[in-house]
Each structure stands twice: as C-alpha cells, then as structure tokens.
Amino acid sequence: xxxxxxSNAALSVALCLAAGFAAPFAAPDARAETLxxxxxxxxxxxxxxxxxxxxxxxxxxxxxxxxxxxPRGGQKRQWPxxxxxxxxxxxxxxxxxxxxxxVLIRATAGETGPKPAVR
Numbered sequence: 001x002x003x004x005x006x007s008n009a010a011l012s013v014a015l016c017l018a019a020g021f022a023a024p025f026a027a028p029d030a031r032a033e034t035l036x037x038x039x040x041x042x043x044x045x046x047x048x049x050x051x052x053x054x055x056x057x058x059x060x061x062x063x064x065x066x067x068x069x070x071p072r073g074g075q076k077r078q079w080p081x082x083x084x085x086x087x088x089x090x091x092x093x094x095x096x097x098x099x100x101x102x103v104l105i106r107a108t109a110g111e112t113g114p115k116p117a118v119r
Contacts, residue, residue, distance in 0.1 A: 048090050
C-alpha cells in the first residue's frame with residue numbers, strides 16, 4: 001500500500017478546504033446587486049479619455065478639469081511623475097503628458113464598490 005506524497009496530501013486538504021469555503025457562496029443571492037465593475041462594463045457609451053491621449057487633447061475634448069491634483073512620484077528616474085486630473089465622473093492619470101488610465105469615480109446606492117477614502 002502506498003502513502004500519498006506530502007504534496008498530494010496538501011493538495012487534497014486544500015481542495016477540501018476550498019470546497020468547504022465555496023459552498024456558502026454557491027447559491028446566488030435573491031437580492032439584485034450591481035457590482036461597480038459590472039456597471040462600468042455596461043457603460044460603454046460613457047466617453048472617457050483613451051490611453052495615449054495628450055493633456056492638451058483631453059482638455060480640448062473634455063474641458064478644463066474641476067481639480068488638478070498635486071503630482072506624485074518623480075523622485076527617481078524609475079518613478080515617473082504621475083499627474084491626476086479630476087472631472088465630475090472620472091479621474092484621469094497621466095505619465096508625463098500622456099493618459100495612462102481613466103477611472104470612473106461615481107457610485108450609486110444600489111451598487112457595491114470602493115468606499116470613499118477617509119482622511
């Protein structure tokens with residue numbers, strides 16, 4: 001009779017634990033909740049700056065930002081300076097003067113999403 005190797009025994013224990021933890025979450029909740037990521041995926045018509053746009057292009061297309069946050073980074077060559085512009089529905093992140101990302105910031109009462117930062 002062969003004994004299971006330690007790696008097989010650990011795998012068996014991990015699979016049993018995973019199955020035990022996943023069981024309570026297997027049935028869908030009766031309430032309808034909208035996750036923030038689902039809403040963002042559904043909002044394909046929401047115009048936002050695209051990666052690679054320049055600061056001038058963003059300002060020309062979306063107008064002046066409501067707030068230009070203080071730049072972060074730039075202490076070392078490998079840490080580029082990141083600029084952040086806030087608009088009513090999104091924040092745009094720039095590296096040098098090019099868009100690297102744009103993120104929606106609004107949330108409705110019926111969705112689960114990130115909580116506002118507490119200062």
